[in-house]
Amino acid sequence: MKPSTSRPGPVLLGRRDFLKTSGVAAGGLAIGVSLPLVAGARSDADASGANTEVNAFVHIAENGDTTLYCGRCEMGQGIATALTAAVADELEADWDRVTVLQGDADEKYGPQGTGGSRSINIMFTPMRQAGAAARAMLVAAAAERWGIPAADCVAENHRVTNRQNSRTLGYGELAAAAAGQAVPDDPALKTPDQFRYIGKPLPRVDMGEVVVGARTYGADTRLPGMKFGAVRHVPVMGGRIVSFDATEARQMPGVIDVVRIDPIDDRYSSLGAIGVVADSTWHARQALDKVQVDFEPGPHGDYDSAAYKAELARNVEAPAEPVHRRGNLAAAFESAATRHGATYLGGHLSHSPMEPMASAVWVREDGCEVWASTQDPAGIQRTLGTFLGIDPKAVTVHVMMAGGAFGRKFKCDYVHEAAALSRATGAPVNLTWSREEDTRTGFYHSLSAQRIEASLDEAGNVTGWLHRAAFPPIASTFNPSVERPSEGDLRALVDHPYGIVNLEVESGHAPAHTRIGWYRAVYAIFYGFAINVFTDELAEQAGEDPLEFHRRIYRNNTNSEQKELVERSLGVLELAAEKGGWGKDLPEGHGLGIAVHHSFESYTAMVVHVELDGDKVKVHRVDCAVDCGLVLNPDQATAQMEGAVIMGMSLALYTEVTFREGAVVNGNFHDYPILRTQEAPREIHVHFTNTGARPTGLGEPGVPSLAPALVNAIRAAGGPRHRSLPIKPMKV
């Protein structure tokens, strides 16, 4: 008999469902909290008004049912559970009486743009404060009721106890009175030994819905009278539709309209597209196939990404624009005992979440309502405000669960398109992109070329380092005149983890020929790759064990400002090495590789165990060591690292988006092959250093360590030294 896993407990409901089934806003205690980043985020408690939208984070009804709001967007990283658990912990709430709601776009939630692994970083303390403030108000209400000092009242597990006589009052009984209490400015927070949910492996609040198909994503929005859309984009950035003929398409079954969607003056605008609205997605797509479109490719119509990568690879051999110089690199190179140089390359990547770009939009005379899988609800308000010529606040955005996002769903071009289709037809329109459009007209991870040259002294210490990086930067998407990485883009190289005394960082000219976007871990992917593989090469040249070499160069970093970086990097390095069995005897054709990287304020190291069989690379086991400070939810943090390993393997081995004649050649999972289950490591082990430092995010920081550890392992197993990703590109 299996233990039953069905338990009453928090569930995550779509906002509309929830309002249908309960009177959340009627009565009870509702409080927000002032956030350091947002002025006026605290809303007034209003215990009497029905249908009032008063509260950002906490609502306790008079029956004690407690609703916690998550303002950050959920895309599978578990943030709706992690952040509300922090509120519930400080609130001393009974988790089984908690319902978690996803907040709509609203500045009362603070910043909602969910990217850069920042949710935990910026929201952990404010969310705790919200819970602690509500607890203090409940305690104050109880003290008033009993006529005793608040110090004689203690809140625990949804009740307040009178220490003088052990009588208790439930949170529900206190809610209305608590709402009348002053919101404390600086409520006392728990000490870590008092945590009941923080640091515990709480299950995600929405597991039960997922396994029965009841969790609804942007693509799943269904409304009365809803129509369905399909789009075909201008295939080249900067191109345009010259003309189109929809005569045949308009005669097709179920077709309601064929709409030309032009770009607007907004950073997240559609590329330009022909859209069809029909009574089903299938009819819309069938009809779209019959639309004859004459595209003009524009200035990037001859973009060839393979040729461009080769050009950047040549260019980084020659000096580029200096961004940072310190010490005397020429002298270091002059007096070197050993010199080494290498060039590292990477291709464009598509995020390819399993749910393609999807949203539903209903443009009405009185405003606009959106149901979107999104990472940036405020961005949707801004873009649609521009498109429709209305106040962004008149755009209601319901944040739907995103079926994967990885940075792509920060950009709301697909929502702009759904709005255009809704405006043209007057109906609510659900637009779900085809996989081909998703693959071919995205915002891509930048292709890159990096040249590293370094000098070593007799003892094998790194005495000088030149790092020249050329890649089209993300800023080019918003400002085409940006044609090279900025100093900010190159910050991770300027703040070199080895504390290099004689350092030069150069920015290579690399104009963009497609839209460049954030991809999970962003530039850290290729920085982590180049630095770690180059370090492995240096160790090989010095005839030294790579772990020993890493230890030595980190220990030799005497920059006092990097003391913490050195300690935490060494911490994860040692833990990964120990758990991964570094130095153990392996059969012929097997190898271990190691890498360590610091990004988004967290630290990860990985040891990868590979076996080579001809061209085949089999990954047996990956040991990940993580220092993200205090771990809010060990199970979800582990899941993020497991996911980073799989995405890291996809980009190390297979995935690359190829452009020819301006347009993407790949279209679907046969020619953009993400990792499949039979190639996944049988064992992924995730270990935490548990340093107890301030908690930092983990959505991205695992990704950069995998590819270099894998490539280093292939070398250790007797294979070639790979310097270009992916190492097994698909011929397209």
Add this chain to the structure above:
Amino acid sequence: MADTLKINGAEHTVEVDGAMPLLWYLRDILHYTGTKFGCGMGLCGACTIHLDGQPTRSCLIPVSAALGREVTTIEGLSPDGTHPLQLAWIEHRVPQCGYCQAGQIMSAAGLLAGNPSPSDAEIDAAMQGNLCRCGTYTRIKQAIRSVADDAEGAA
């Protein structure tokens, strides 16, 4: 020829073009949105349903090919969400974004229905058509393994 099919035990009269893929009939006409669109080419498995008990990619099957047959979607895999795999998915905390998981569970359920205690290689073979971009493969296999091992113990 029949113009009806059964979905999760309920009879439906088909009033759409028979060429419409079953996926879009389920999602857009009947609003069974648990079955997901991922690729439209049978490459990702997100749309997996059971057709007369066999795991099938609903994006490739026209409605006409399902007439007179029994379709089971994730919504109908068990009456109350307590199929052993659904429980195992929760116990092993498999889902991240969860979008692919309906298809994963339907493929796994099809496997175990015909082979209650598959080898690791058989699990790989049955699941290789189901992609997960979040990277939950390791947990999926642990969850399947746990149900399979229970079946083995009971046998």
